[in-house]
Amino acid sequence: MCGIVGYIGTQQASEILIEGLRCLEYRGYDSAGIATVSEGEIHCIRAKGKLNNLQDKLMGHEMPGIVGIGHTRWATHGKPEEHNAHPHLDMTRRVAVVQNGIVENYRELREALKERGCTFVTETDTEVIPNLVIECLNQMKATGELSQHPSPLTEAVRRVVNQLEGAFAIVVLCVDYPDEIVAARQQAPLVIGFGLGEFFCASDTPAILPHTRAVLPLENGELATLTPLGVEVCNFAGQRLRKHPHLLSGASIAVEKHGFRHFMLKEIYEQPSVVRACLEAYIDREWTAKETTHPVQLGLPAELYADLQQIQIVACGTSWHASLVGKHLLEQLAGIPTQVHYASEYRYAPPPLTPNTLMIGVTQSGETADTLSAISMEKERRSNLAPAFRPRLLGITNRMQSTLTRLVDCAIDTHAGIEIGVAATKTFMAQLMAFYCLALDLAYQRKTISPDRLQEIITALRHVPSQIESVLADQEQRVEELAHDFSETQDFIFVGRGINFPIALEGALKLKEISYIHAEGYPAGEMKHGPIALLDAKVPVVAITMPGAVYEKVISNAQEAKARDARLIGVTPPTNPHAAEVFDDLLPVPEIEELLSPLLTVIPMQLLSYHIAARRGLDVDQPRNLAKSVTVE
Ligand code: G6P
Numbered sequence: 240m241c242g243i244v245g246y247i248g249t250q251q252a253s254e255i256l257i258e259g260l261r262c263l264e265y266r267g268y269d270s271a272g273i274a275t276v277s278e279g280e281i282h283c284i285r286a287k288g289k290l291n292n293l294q295d296k297l298m299g300h301e302m303p304g305i306v307g308i309g310h311t312r313w314a315t316h317g318k319p320e321e322h323n324a325h326p327h328l329d330m331t332r333r334v335a336v337v338q339n340g341i342v343e344n345y346r347e348l349r350e351a352l353k354e355r356g357c358t359f360v361t362e363t364d365t366e367v368i369p370n371l372v373i374e375c376l377n378q379m380k381a382t383g384e385l386s387q388h389p390s391p392l393t394e395a396v397r398r399v400v401n402q403l404e405g406a407f408a409i410v411v412l413c414v415d416y417p418d419e420i421v422a423a424r425q426q427a428p429l430v431i432g433f434g435l436g437e438f439f440c441a442s443d444t445p446a447i448l449p450h451t452r453a454v455l456p457l458e459n460g461e462l463a464t465l466t467p468l469g470v471e472v473c474n475f476a477g478q479r480l481r482k483h484p485h486l487l488s489g490a491s492i493a494v495e496k497h498g499f500r501h502f503m504l505k506e507i508y509e510q511p512s513v514v515r516a517c518l519e520a521y522i523d524r525e526w527t528a529k530e531t532t533h534p535v536q537l538g539l540p541a542e543l544y545a546d547l548q549q550i551q552i553v554a555c556g557t558s559w560h561a562s563l564v565g566k567h568l569l570e571q572l573a574g575i576p577t578q579v580h581y582a583s584e585y586r587y588a589p590p591p592l593t594p595n596t597l598m599i600g601v602t603q604s605g606e607t608a609d610t611l612s613a614i615s616m617e618k619e620r621r622s623n624l625a626p627a628f629r630p631r632l633l634g635i636t637n638r639m640q641s642t643l644t645r646l647v648d649c650a651i652d653t654h655a656g657i658e659i660g661v662a663a664t665k666t667f668m669a670q671l672m673a674f675y676c677l678a679l680d681l682a683y684q685r686k687t688i689s690p691d692r693l694q695e696i697i698t699a700l701r702h703v704p705s706q707i708e709s710v711l712a713d714q715e716q717r718v719e720e721l722a723h724d725f726s727e728t729q730d731f732i733f734v735g736r737g738i739n740f741p742i743a744l745e746g747a748l749k750l751k752e753i754s755y756i757h758a759e760g761y762p763a764g765e766m767k768h769g770p771i772a773l774l775d776a777k778v779p780v781v782a783i784t785m786p787g788a789v790y791e792k793v794i795s796n797a798q799e800a801k802a803r804d805a806r807l808i809g810v811t812p813p814t815n816p817h818a819a820e821v822f823d824d825l826l827p828v829p830e831i832e833e834l835l836s837p838l839l840t841v842i843p844m845q846l847l848s849y850h851i852a853a854r855r856g857l858d859v860d861q862p863r864n865l866a867k868s869v870t871v872e
Contacts, residue, residue, distance in 0.1 A: 241325070241339040241870075242266040242311040243429070244446050245410040245420045247465045248437025252307030253297065259439070259446035260290055260311045265659060265867035266339070266442060267313025270324035274335040275304025276417045281335050285324035289861070306417060308410045310337035313866040316345070317362030329369035330358055333414045336372070338365040339442055340407030340427040341871050348402065364405075371399040372411060392416040393464045393473070396423055400462070401475055406608055406872065408457075410440055419466045423475075424457040427870045428606050428642055431455045431463050431470055433484045438465040443606075443868075444487060444640060445657070453484040456640070487640065501859045503660030503753070507845050508711060510668045511704035514838065516654040517672035518704075522697055528690035534697060535680035539649050543631055544684055546595045550575050553582040553613040554601035555869070557663040557748065558670060562601050563741035564837050565674035571834070572688060573681035582609040583872065586616045594627035600634050603658065603666035604868040605641020612872060614646050635673045637666050651677065660860045661867045662752045664845050667745065671838060675700065699831065703838050706829045710842045714826060718843060721808070721824055722850030728779060731756055732770065732805070733844070734763035735783035736793050742783055742837050746844030753862045754852035763789075763796035774803040781847070782822070783840045784811040787833025797821055810843050 242263025246252045256273045264271075271293040272285030282302055286292040290311060310325035317323035326335040342348070345364035348371065353359070357370050375395040379385050388394040392413050400409070406426030412419075422429055422440045432439035432447035432454050439447045440463065447454060457463055457472070461480065464471045472482045499505035526534035550569055552562040559581060566577040578590065582600075586609070600614045614632060621630040634643045634650035637658070644650045653669035679696065682688035725731075731750055735743035744760035751758050761770055763782065774780065782797040784790065794817050801807050801821065809815070809822035812830045826843035828836075852859045 241313050242442045242446070243337040243339045243408060243410050244309045244442075245307070245412075245422060245440040245465065246437070247306045247418070247420050247467060248434065249305060249467070250437065251302075252304050253302035255450070256307050256309035257290070257294060257297070258449065259441055260309050262445035263442055264290055264311050264861070265661065266870070267311055267866040268861050269314045269319030270312045270321060271310065272324045272326055273302070273307055273309040274326040274328070274412065275302055275307035276412050276414055277304035279414055281328060281332055281412070281414055283326055283328060283335060285321055285326070287319060287321045287324065306412060306420060308335060308337045308412055308420060315341055315871055316364045323361045323363050325365060327361060327363060327366045327369055329373040331373060334369040334372045334376075334411060336365060336368045336409055336411050338368065338407055338409045339870060340425075341405045342367065342403050342407060343405035344403065368399060368403070368409060369411070371402065372396055372413070375399055376413070376415070390416070390419060390421070390464050390471070392419055393421050393462060393471075394477070396421045397462055397473070397475060397477055400425065406870070408442065419464055421462060421464050422457065423462045425459055426608065426611070429457045431457065431465065431484070433470065436467060438470055440465060442870075448487065452487045454487055455482055455484040456645070500853065501660065501849070503662055503664060503849055503859050506658055506660050506665045507842070507849065509656070509665050510842070511707045513655050513665045513669045514672055514704045514707065517669060517676065518700060520652070520654055521676040522700070526694075526697065528694040533683060534693065535676050535683060537651055537676060537680050539633070539651075539680075543597060543633060543649065544681060547575060547597055547681070548595040549593050550577040550597045550599060551590065551617075552577065552579045552599045552601060553585050553610055554579070555582050555607050555609050557667045557745060558601040558603060558607075558610075560741045560745040560748065561667050561670035561674065562599075563744070564671055564738060565599075565601070565678070567738045568674050568678035568834075569681065572678040573685055574687045575681065580613070582607065582613040585613040589616065589620070592621065592624070592628055597631045597633060600632070600643055600647060601636075601670055602634075602643055603637045603653070603655070603663055603670065605634070605636040605638040605643035606868045606870050608870045608872045611642055611646060614643070618646070635670055637669060658867070661862055661865050662749055662848070662859075667841065668838065675835075696834070699835050703831075703835065706831065706839055707842055710828055710839060714843060715846060718826065718846040719850045721826075722847060722854050725779065725851050726854040728756060728777070730773065730778045731758040732766075732773070732778060732780045732800075733758060733760045733783075734766060734780060734793070734796060734800075735760075735840070736763045736789040737787070738833060738837055739783040739785060739840055742840045742844060743781075745841060746781060746848070749844055749848035750851065752865060753848055753859050754855055754857060755863070756851065763793045766796055767799060771799065771803060774800055774805045776804040776806065779806040779808060781808045781810060781844070784809050784815065785828075785833055785836040785840060786812065786815070786830070787836070794821060810840050
């Protein structure tokens with residue numbers, strides 16, 4: 240992860256770099272730094288912690304220069320201390336580098352540089368890069384090669400990136416070439432922005448959109464040289480490439496809390512609109528069971544579905560939980576055997592190849608390195624096989640201009656809008672909606688669902704936005720009060736069964752992420768096989784107890800927990816006849832058929848974790864050690 244930016248133009252670089260980093264802080268906030276070049280000197284300033292600390296440090300500090308680079312860090316190699324903050328400089332302070340990613344062979348490179356007299360002042364993998372670049376420039380000078388290259392800095396960076404292993408994006412500046420910056424991409428995102436007499440580069444478009452809509456995403460193995468006159472792109476082999484920017488549609492992203500205390504709470508409240516946007520985009524508003532037309536319009540090519548025998552889903556974190564709900568839907572509605580894999584595990588132990596298999600990559604950011612590498616690996620291992628084994632790749636994402644969408648054959652846009660809170664809420668809801676639409680589409684096409692049943696589900700889905708609104712209106716205060724009781728609690732258990740087991744996992748993850756309370760999500764029936772030993776009066780249990788196939792079973796499992804003195808919190812409709820007798824506290828949700836219930840049961844989970852974290856006075860939107868987009872494996 241980490242966010243990187245670069246600027247070359249006519250304005251003071253430092254302000255533009257800080258603005259850009261502000262839009263990328265979701266990628267990491269362990270430290271931040273900027274470097275500019277002016278009058279034969281690199282000016283570099285860095286600060287531990289969030290960007291505000293860097294801004295404080297910059298107050299009253301002269302930071303001249305119209306060329307610069309910046310970085311916001313999520314620590315991988317080396318503690319989040321100021322000396323490990325980017326930009327990193329070579330030992331002679333002539334080259335500065337920011338990196339997003341990991342240089343996997345940095346140890347060998349570092350040892351070799353040390354043998355050649357180089358000294359290091361950080362524990363990072365990045366510090367080898369400026370030292371290799373300056374060494375290369377010095378060699379080119381010594382051999383008289385400098386004049387052979389239109390941009391010696393680009394040539395030096397090109398030679399260096401060819402020595403680096405791993406996934407990375409870098410931006411480099413050098414005092415000897417003050418009119419250029421060089422950006423390179425290998426498996427970590429990097430976008431170039433084209434302004435009028437000024438050029439930008441950044442890990443993600445929000446950092447560029449306030450200045451220009453003309454952007455060019457670099458591909459893996461590409462380098463760009465930015466000068467005040469324009470941008471040249473070449474590949475790592477040094478061949479010049481003809482590339483043109485395209486215009487991004489949509490407004491630049493307004494990052495406002497609109498009166499909410501935190502982005503997370505605002506995003507929780509945006510969920511009814513997210514569901515409406517998905518319904519509007521993908522479900523025919525006029526459709527009834529009498530129609531012969533297709534009610535779900537995902538715009539996916541027919542080849543994707545042809546003779547489909549199996550689905551493999553790869554995802555991480557909250558997207559993995561949404562995928563577990565997806566599996567349930569795809570199997571139960573469309574009858575397609577579906578497996579959900581942690582993307583980080585898939586690449587190194589993929590299942591045996593099967594014919595007519597669809598792979599779905601689910602990622603709200605479209606940039607999660609583990610998910611992208613799992614998909615790339617699958618694409619590669621299937622590329623030269625018989626037609627039935629060829630890759631069929633579908634993405635589910637919130638970012639249609641991400642690396643994911645360039646990797647897959649087609650993608651479903653989840654229409655969630657940008658999410659700022661690091662803990663995913665509305666993007667999870669949107670992913671669930673994408674899976675409902677996909678499963679209904681497949682079920683309809685494969686005739687595993689009757690038109691009447693389809694109409695029943697669509698009608699119920701149309702009620703979901705107002706049902707979420709009612710949970711939010713009725714529950715928030717209640718959850719806030721309940722949260723007061725748990726601000727000192729150390730362990731939590733969440734249980735659910737069937738389609739609500741993934742919601743128990745998501746409830747536990749939300750709590751861990753933002754309130755730093757240890758929490759476990761369990762299938763309710765599995766408690767008795769071990770975790771029940773953890774229970775006593777100090778461990779609250781949240782039981783998702785929705786009417787349906789597993790209702791009575793969950794009630795019994797909840798009773799088992801109660802018998803061990805656990806304080807029992809029921810997420811259940813107010814009509815539940817057992818509610819008063821079984822649960823100590825209630826988080827009521829409206830009656831809804833079991834198949835659709837995750838769309839409602841997740842809301843009290845989100846509110847509970849939010850209010851516990853807020854009560855504990857924690858940084859809800861930027862929890863420690865996390866980042867929204869994880870671009871390292
Ligand atoms: C990070 C975030 C999680 C997110 C996961 C997957 O760990 O902190 O909130 O669920 O990445 O992200 P993705 O963008 O692939 O959905």
